[in-house]
Amino acid sequence: MSTTTTPTAAAPSTNSIGLNKNDYKGGPSTLCIGCGHDSITNHIITSFYELGINPHMVAKMSGIGCSSKTPAYFMSRAHGFNSVHGRMPSVSTGAKVANRNLNLIAVSGDGDTASIGLGQFSHLIRRNLDMVYIVENNGVYGLTKGQFSATADKNSKLKYGAVNPFEQIDICELAITLGCGFVARSFSGDPKQLVPLIKAAVSHKGTAIIDCISPCVTFNNHEGSTRSYLAVKEKDEPLHEIGYVHGAPEIRVDYPEGSVQEVELADGSIITLKKLDRDFNPTDKLAALNLIETSKREGLLLTGLFYVNTTNADLTQTLTLTDTPLAQLKDSDLRPGTDKLSKILKSFE
Amino acid sequence: MSQSIINDCSITVATVNGSGSQSANNILLKTLFRMGIPVGAKNLFPSNIQGLPTWYTIRVNKNGFTARKRDLDICVALNPATWSDDLKSVKKGGVMIYNSEYPLTSGLRDDLLFYPVPFKKLAEENFTEVKLRKLLTNMIYVGVLTELLGIDVDVLKTVVNDSFASKQKVVESNFKAIQVGIEYAKANIKKTDPYRVEKMDQNKNKIVIDGNTAAALGCVYGGCSFVSWYPITPSSSLCEATIDYFEELRVDPATGKKNFAVVQAEDELAALGMALGAGWAGARAMTATSGPGISLMAEFTGFVYFTEIPAVIFDIQRVGPSTGLPTRTAQGDIESTHRLSHGDKQHPLLLPANPVECFDFAQSAFDLADRLQTPVFVMSDLDLGMNQWVSDKFKPSDKPLDRGKVLDAAGLSKAGTFGRYRDVDGDGICYRTLPGTDHPMASYFVRGSGHNEDAKYTEKADDYARLMDRLKKKYATAKNYVPKSVTQLDSGAKVGILAYGSTDLVIPEVRELLKAQGLKTSYLRLRALPFGDEVTQFFKDHDRVYIVEQNRDGQMDRIVRLEIGELSLKAKSVAYTDGLPLDAHTVVEKILSKEKGQA
Known part of the structure; x- marks a missing residue:
């Protein structure tokens, strides 16, 4: 049976597959008020809604940490997997290879990615698993109350005066060097930049890394760094003992390409973001690395899409997987038959 | 000559690894097998590629006792470095066949029989190619043993033929070397020992195979579609054999597309992570490792236990930490694997004893993992996994694959309600859905210990206590599904x-x-x-x-x-x-x- 309908303009409240934005929502967030991570959650919801991706075909992957809790706060209709600290890439690899039709969106943190998870992060990129990987980067361990992560700037200070003596791992530079075909950096409170980046990342066939600066409103204090996120003004107060988190308003920015924007964080400190020029060519690896480093020397945190390469085969292609997801193969696809076994066993006589 | 001892002796070939003795030893074993005599073999090899001592022992026993024998009857001593130890290993009245060209310093025992053979000279006289000479030295001792033991030359010929099937020239040169050994022994060795072999009919319908190859076939016939692994002796050959059979049996000849995936992981943590990701998404997934890898898998194993995801893990056990004895066998991971990981937990272990069970248990492990929604460990070891065993043939299960309690969209509609961790049937095993299921009730959120019956986040004491009780009940249910004693x-x-x-x-x-x-x-x-x-x-x-x-x-x-x-x-x-x-x-x-x- 078929019916003919006159095409009408889609109602503004639904997307191309007839779902409304509420269909992309998740459970209530349990993060601190004003956390940059919640902004990113909203931008993920917007991106998937606008792309018209069916939530049941999405798998939400994460490791451990504040960031890794966030998949519970978007797309409740999608299966979610809050895995093990630093090990989300391996779980994602298995899931995507088992069902190649799934859209994987992963949320990780700087500790989950650049410290405990650096090995799996690197090998995920090496294999070019088709997934979006957002690092909600605040340079600090929030969930265990404020220790340094590997993305913290060298010489930055912790709240009680401890100085980070180690070099910072730049997730974007690392990803580019490892051969990642989609590398971007953005800021949690910049929907105009971040939403298109997430949408582009979803469309990219292969691993897409978005290093998203996401201020921790509670535990960060890297004075003099490019990211200074101290959220508690009463500096002498031992926060982890009094257990009070005051929260802060969400930080939003809106600045044009090629320009520089100073952002005042919850503690009154400043970071300076610089957005890539519109005419920047993101297909030149060396140019991208050069620009990120040069900006860093100038005290600027460069944002934008740094590098794109769409020519690499993703893992399902490399493995020459059958079109049917492995998870849906039938007994007859999986068991070769008794005669074949007899023939094999004959060779062992 | 004393009275003959028929089909009852233990023979060791002492050599250095990398010398190419493996095919000679396999030919010897296969020939005795095809003569219908009960036979067993143990390869004792070093953790090294070239130059360290290696021993290959064959036990022939008419009563079917083919385990390793402590005292040797015959030693083929080709390694001067181990000469004095080899000399001690042979029992009184036994035989030393040795390379007469080596300067052997320690004194000879007067309670053994010595048969010197100038291996190098024989090789040089008969083969012009230098590389070939070294390799074919091994075939010369096969020839010497053939003559001394009375091995059936016609059977031996069929084995040599099959071993180098496609290469007639190789067959010829190998057989020539064997012939050199036979002729030398005939002309120069006066046999005074009692050991002889004679044809029997004990190996009808049997095969010679190692447990890892058997397990690999079991994985293929058990419907495994995803393998993630990190190389480690003695489990690597299981994964390598699985890859070979996958390539042979699971590739669409028309498109070249594959009904399987194998990913070599960066370590064993990732290997299990991948397997459980695949298991969660609905594929039949396995990984294989040995003790050190099991240790690395401890973290994920606890997580899998709590989140109730199917996974099959092979532990081909070996001696403890690396360096030293990683190529020696043990049953040393039983206790640690049974309770692997943090928190309260117990895991089902399958304990195959022979190649047939390696096949059967590999095959059924995937059903068990799907049925029980938990990691299932198959505990083999180096001896079973890597040595050649005489075995009955394997029979694939004629039952359909058991995918366990999985609800698809229709199943969800029929059930009308769904909670991922609800014990609907009272056996401790809950229903699960797979990602990608198009139904409003299908999705749930996987997380470690803090989940209630509906897979919602919880830190409530009651919820946790109930979860732990149910997991215990599930383990008890496992008794009904695992192989009986x-x-x-x-x-x-x-x-x-x-x-x-x-x-x-x-x-x-x-x-x-x-x-x-x-x-x-x-x-x-x-x-x-x-x-x-x-x-x-x-x-x-x-x-x-x-x-x-x-x-x-x-x-x-x-x-x-x-x-x-x-x-x-x-x-x-x-x-x-x-x-x-x-x-x-x-x-x-x-x-x-x-x-x-x-x-």
């Missing part, structure tokens, strides 16, 4: 023997030797944990039960004791490991010495 009773026997895994190979001989000493025994072979009431009954039926295993601490002994309550007073541990497969005399001595105290 096998018992051989000897009427009137007051003493029992309990063993598992590759230790089984030595037990028939142990029982025979004990019987000769006047001690009748019954035998129970554990094939899985958790075990059923049959084990308790076995302890009830016997005064004492010796638990024989290849580790120091009596690991299974401790597990069994915990389960059988007061009966545990009857359990006596016979645990021994030195890296070599167990031999019967060592076990018999230990049991008899404990028996003395019982009288």
Whole structure:
């Protein structure tokens, strides 16, 4: 049976597959008020809604940490997997290879990615698993109350005066060097930049890394760094003992390409973001690395899409997987038959 | 010459690894097998690529006792570095066939027979190609043994043919080398030893295969579609064989597309992570490793236990930490794997004892993992996994694959309600959905310990206590699904023997030797944990039960004791490991010495 309908303009409240934005929502967030991570959650919801991706075909992957809790706060209709600290890439690899039709969106943190998870992060990129990987980067361990992560700037200070003596791992530079075909950096409170980046990342066939600066409103204090996120003004107060988190308003920015924007964080400190020029060519690896480093020397945190390469085969292609997801193969696809076994066993006589 | 000893001897070839002796040894073994004689082989190799000592032992025994023998009858000594040790290893009246060109400094024993063979000279005289000479030296000792033991040359020819099937030139040069050995022995060695072999008919419909190859076939026929692994001896050959059979059997000839995926992971943490990701998404996934890899998998194993995701993990056990004895066998991971990871947990272990069970248990492990939604460990070892065993042929299951309690969209609609961790059937096993299921009730959120029946986040004390009780119930349910123990009773026997895994190979001989000493025994072979009431009954039926295993601490002994309550007073541990497969005399001595105290 078929019916003919006159095409009408889609109602503004639904997307191309007839779902409304509420269909992309998740459970209530349990993060601190004003956390940059919640902004990113909203931008993920917007991106998937606008792309018209069916939530049941999405798998939400994460490791451990504040960031890794966030998949519970978007797309409740999608299966979610809050895995093990630093090990989300391996779980994602298995899931995507088992069902190649799934859209994987992963949320990780700087500790989950650049410290405990650096090995799996690197090998995920090496294999070019088709997934979006957002690092909600605040340079600090929030969930265990404020220790340094590997993305913290060298010489930055912790709240009680401890100085980070180690070099910072730049997730974007690392990803580019490892051969990642989609590398971007953005800021949690910049929907105009971040939403298109997430949408582009979803469309990219292969691993897409978005290093998203996401201020921790509670535990960060890297004075003099490019990211200074101290959220508690009463500096002498031992926060982890009094257990009070005051929260802060969400930080939003809106600045044009090629320009520089100073952002005042919850503690009154400043970071300076610089957005890539519109005419920047993101297909030149060396140019991208050069620009990120040069900006860093100038005290600027460069944002934008740094590098794109769409020519690499993703893992399902490399493995020459059958079109049917492995998870849906039938007994007859999986068991070769008794005669074949007899023939094999004959060779062992 | 004393009276002949027919089909009862143990032969060792001592050489250095990397010298190419493997194919000569395999040809020797296969020939004896095709002569219909019960035969077993153990390859003792170093963790090295070239230049360290290696020994290959073949046990021929007309009664079917093919476990390693402690005392050797015949040694082919080709490694001057191990000469003095090799000399000691042969029993009184035995034979040393040795390379007469080596300057052997230590004194010869006067209670052995010595057959010198100038291997290098024979190779040089007969083969012009230098590289070939070294390789074919090995075939020369096959020829010498053929003549001395009376190996059937026609059978030997078929084996050489099959071994180098596609290369006629290789067949010819190998057989020429064998002929050189035969002729040399005929002309120069006066046989004064008693050892001979004769054709029998014990190997009809049998094969010679290693447990890892058998397990690989079991994985293919068990419907495995995803393998993630990190290379480690002695498990690598399992994954490599699986890859080979996948490529042979699971590629669409028209499109070249594959009904399987194999990912070599960056480490064992990632290997298990991938397997469980695939299991969560609905594929039948496995990984294989050995002790050190199992340790790395501890973190994920706890997570899988709590989140209830199917995973099959092969542990091809070996001696402890790396460097030194990683190429020696042991049953040393039983206790740690049974309770691997943090928090309360117990995992089902399958305990294959021979290649048939390697195939069967590999095949059924995927059903079990899907049915029980938990990691299932298949505990093989280096001896079983990598040595060549004479085996019955394998039969694939004729039952459909058991995918366990999975609800698709139609199933969800029919059920009308869904909670991922609700115990609907009262057996501790809940229903699950797979990602990608198009139904408003399908999705749920996987997380570690903090989830209630509906997979919602919780830190409530009640929720956690209920979850733990249900997981315990599920483990008890597993008893109904895992392979049952096998018992051989000897009427009137007051003493029992309990063993598992590759230790089984030595037990028939142990029982025979004990019987000769006047001690009748019954035998129970554990094939899985958790075990059923049959084990308790076995302890009830016997005064004492010796638990024989290849580790120091009596690991299974401790597990069994915990389960059988007061009966545990009857359990006596016979645990021994030195890296070599167990031999019967060592076990018999230990049991008899404990028996003395019982009288």
